[in-house]
Structure formats: C-alpha cells, structure tokens
Amino acid sequence: MKMSSSASATPSVLLDTGARMPLLGLGMYKLCGAEAVARAVDASLAAGYRAFDSAAVYGNEAELGRSLKELLPKYGLTREDVFITSKLGPKDQGERAMDGALESLSRLGMDYIDLYLIHWPGTQGLDVTDQRNPGNRAKSWAALEELHAQGKLKAIGVSNYTPAHMRELMASCKVRPAVLQVEFHPLECQAELRRACQEFSVRFQAYTSLGRGELLADPTVVQVAESRRRTPAQVLLRWAVQQNVPVLPKSSDPRRIKENAGIFDFALSDDDMGRLSALNRGHKYCWDPSQVV
Structure with a gap:
C-alpha cells in the first residue's frame, strides 16, 4: 500500500481506480448550518485537510459545496485539490438511486464526486428482514455503476456493509467497490x-x-497518550492511520480540527499498537447492520 505526501496535502492511499484518497478527512456528521460548515471547512483547509465526508442524510451537502467554492481560492486550491465523499440516503435505495445521486451532485454544485457510497444496506421504510433489501441494493449499485461510467462519480463504494453484504455485491457487480467505510x-x-x-x-x-x-x-488510551505526549484523540487516529486506514474525525471546533491533523509526525510503538488493539471486544457505538438481510 503506497502512501504519499506533499506540502499541500496529507498522506494518502491509492484506490483501485488509480485515484488517491487522503488518510485524513473531515467527517461532517451533525455539522449543520452555513456558518458552522464554513468555519469548519476553513479551519480544515488551513490545517491541511484535503478530504471532506458528507452524505445526503447529513443535510449539509449544499453548505459544503458553497463553502469550498468560496474558500478554496483563499488557500490557492482548486476543486481538483480536494477529495469529496457523499452517500446515498436509505430513502433513495433502489429505484430512486439514480435520482438520489444526481441530487447529491446538484446540492454540492459540482460536476463530479470523488467517492459516492451506498450509506446503508437496508431501505428506509422496510424492515431489516424484508427480502426486498437485496434487490434494492443491487438496483442502487447498478445506478452508481452507470454514473461512474459517465464520470460523475469518480469512485463508488459502500458503507456499513457486513462481510455477507460484501460477498453478495462482489458476486454480481460490474464495477468493484473502491471503498468500504465502517465503524473502526x-x-x-x-x-x-x-x-x-x-x-x-x-x-x-x-x-x-x-x-x-x-x-x-479509556484508561489504556489515556496512558498511551500520556507516554507519547499526545492527546487521546491523536493516539486513536494514529492507531488507524498507522494501519493505512483512512480516518474521518468530526468536529466543529477549529482548535480540535487542527489538533486532529497532528497525527503524521509521530508513531506508536508495536507495544502501543498491541495494547490498543487488545481492547477489541466487538463493541459498536453506532448502528449495527448485521440484521439487514
């Protein structure tokens, strides 16, 4: 897995499309309002972030697009210098997937989206056990494949898929998903x-x-952070990127946004990594997709 960095960008990882995705991006969940979005985007660009992760259900695609249009010139950047991710809302899963993706493009005010994901394996309004869910996922993926072929979605992928959902998709897709985004x-x-x-x-x-x-x-996280003279947040983010896993910390606080970017000038030891990984117990803080058929 190749990584690269430059004075103008955070380290990145290579996607199977040939594009590079920054290892660090701003997660925009619950970031609402034009002023709050603009402030967060401004702070992120100043701190070196070059990736922004939105979604139809976040309700901030339009604000992100406007903020970038206004702020990119301030930093001598263009649209091509940033990596934009958005996601198909569960209400648009299936027949409405094409319209949903095009509406994301319209709200962002962009000609293309760097990465577009199916946000959830289920369909809004259907029970998780409803046997229509697999068919709706397949219809959504076909729509994303078509928009990918048109160049409107540079890369396509999925979020919150289980291993079973991944195997199902890989058995039928024409375009392989570039990314799986999950809780980690x-x-x-x-x-x-x-x-x-x-x-x-x-x-x-x-x-x-x-x-x-x-x-x-968490006591272990705090201990590692103190030993490295770093914040617990920096240690948790470093634990992931040291495994070449891109991260999307969310914050509306310019100070924390800058602090969260400070993860590329230090390394955790093998012992640190082992102690943190030993905390694993399959605990989720967010939704669990395992019951979605």
Whole structure:
C-alpha cells in the first residue's frame, strides 16, 4: 500500500481506480448550518485537510459545496485539490438511486464526486428482514455503476456493509467497490471485514474513530497518550492511520480540527499498537447492520 505526501496535502492511499484518497478527512456528521460548515471547512483547509465526508442524510451537502467554492481560492486550491465523499440516503435505495445521486451532485454544485457510497444496506421504510433489501441494493449499485461510467462519480463504494453484504455485491457487480467505510476503533477492530476487503482489493475506511468521544477517557488510551505526549484523540487516529486506514474525525471546533491533523509526525510503538488493539471486544457505538438481510 503506497502512501504519499506533499506540502499541500496529507498522506494518502491509492484506490483501485488509480485515484488517491487522503488518510485524513473531515467527517461532517451533525455539522449543520452555513456558518458552522464554513468555519469548519476553513479551519480544515488551513490545517491541511484535503478530504471532506458528507452524505445526503447529513443535510449539509449544499453548505459544503458553497463553502469550498468560496474558500478554496483563499488557500490557492482548486476543486481538483480536494477529495469529496457523499452517500446515498436509505430513502433513495433502489429505484430512486439514480435520482438520489444526481441530487447529491446538484446540492454540492459540482460536476463530479470523488467517492459516492451506498450509506446503508437496508431501505428506509422496510424492515431489516424484508427480502426486498437485496434487490434494492443491487438496483442502487447498478445506478452508481452507470454514473461512474459517465464520470460523475469518480469512485463508488459502500458503507456499513457486513462481510455477507460484501460477498453478495462482489458476486454480481460490474464495477468493484473502491471503498468500504465502517465503524473502526480499538474496541471494534473489524478483523473479518478487513480480511474481506483485502481479499476483494477494497480500501477499508474508518468512521467513529473516537468512539463518539467515549474512547477519549479509556484508561489504556489515556496512558498511551500520556507516554507519547499526545492527546487521546491523536493516539486513536494514529492507531488507524498507522494501519493505512483512512480516518474521518468530526468536529466543529477549529482548535480540535487542527489538533486532529497532528497525527503524521509521530508513531506508536508495536507495544502501543498491541495494547490498543487488545481492547477489541466487538463493541459498536453506532448502528449495527448485521440484521439487514
């Protein structure tokens, strides 16, 4: 897995499309309002972030697009210098997938999206056991494949898929998913999913790296942070990127946004990594997709 860095970008990983995805991006979940989004985007660009992760259900695609249009020139950057991810809402799963993706493009005010994901394996309004879910996923993927062929979605992928969902997709897809984005932190190491991603040459990406803030107070995390003279957040993010797993910490605080970017000038020891990974117990802070058929 190749990594590169430059004065203008954070280290990145290579996708199977040939594009590079930054190892660090700003997660935009619960980041609402034009002023808050602009402030966070400004702080992120200043701190070296070059990736932004939104979604239809976050309700901030339009604000992200406007903020980037206004702020990129301030930093001597263009659209091509940033990596934008968004996601198909569960309400658009199936027949409405094409319209949903095009609406994301329209809200962002962009000609293309660098990475577009199916956000959830289920369909809004259907029970998780509803046998229509697999068919809807297949329809959504076909729509994303078509938009990928048109160049409107540079890379396509999935989020919150289980190993079973991944095998189902790999058996039928024409375009292999470039990325799987799931919850990943020391309490949920996702060993089976990571093996599946390696088998299928799919890039594994993390969200909820800080355990919704709860992991910041974990005694082991705090001890490692103190020994490295770093913050618990930096240690948790470093634990992932040291395994070549891209991270998407979310914050609206410019100070924390800058602090979270300070993860590329130090390394955790093998002992540190082992102590953190030993915390694994399959604990999820977010939704569990395992019941979605």
